[in-house]
Amino acid sequence: MHTPHILQDFDQAISALRGEVISMAGKARHNLERAVHSLLERNAELANAVIADDDEVDEHERRIDQLGMQILVRFHPMATDLRLVISSMKISMNLERISDHATSIAKRARKMSDSPELQEITLIEPLYTLADHLLRDAISAYTDHNATLGAALHARDKELDRQHKEANATFSARLEQNKGRSEDYLHLILVTRSLERVGDLAVNIGEDSVFLEAARDLRHESNRELG
Numbered sequence: 001m002h003t004p005h006i007l008q009d010f011d012q013a014i015s016a017l018r019g020e021v022i023s024m025a026g027k028a029r030h031n032l033e034r035a036v037h038s039l040l041e042r043n044a045e046l047a048n049a050v051i052a053d054d055d056e057v058d059e060h061e062r063r064i065d066q067l068g069m070q071i072l073v074r075f076h077p078m079a080t081d082l083r084l085v086i087s088s089m090k091i092s093m094n095l096e097r098i099s100d101h102a103t104s105i106a107k108r109a110r111k112m113s114d115s116p117e118l119q120e121i122t123l124i125e126p127l128y129t130l131a132d133h134l135l136r137d138a139i140s141a142y143t144d145h146n147a148t149l150g151a152a153l154h155a156r157d158k159e160l161d162r163q164h165k166e167a168n169a170t171f172s173a174r175l176e177q178n179k180g181r182s183e184d185y186l187h188l189i190l191v192t193r194s195l196e197r198v199g200d201l202a203v204n205i206g207e208d209s210v211f212l213e214a215a216r217d218l219r220h221e222s223n224r225e226l227g
Helices: 004-041 046-076 077-114 119-145 147-177 180-213
Strands: none
Touching: 004 046, 004 077, 004 119, 004 180, 046 077, 077 119, 077 180, 119 147, 119 180, 147 180
């Protein structure tokens, strides 16, 4: 049996791991928000801040990996505790990729910041709103131990996919029609792709939260809703 001192160390390690994931999630989501605002507002300074702050998210991922490995080696967790470590490490990978997409959007925003505003850029905002809501709820599924919320994200992501296709079709048509702004329309096509990928990564986080709470791997199930 573990001594109280060992148990206390284990509880502290688990708490530190969860805290790192939650903090990383907040920063990744904030980076995405600022990246989109830098695009919509043609704000190069804000874009530069997003690019610089991506290093902080990378550092969180390194700490989560280190903490997770230390817990596995030192405490040999089982059942829910083991799933927590595995899920937290997988979620951190998805959050790092989300922040990378935010950085990509910020870089494109910086390149477009000196150009006149494109009327069609308004199509970006609803895509971002859907992606952000998916990410917000994916994080909540993890922090609130809500497997039902995590499982529901897959179906909701279909609307983001639909809007992505529509926006992409519009930008592609403008790309062919407006040779003078073709580079800017290409940037917007790639921004919409990043937002669509953020939705996919949020779904992954939701699925990891389901695995954590319900010991179910939704990636291998046709029915992703929890009954």
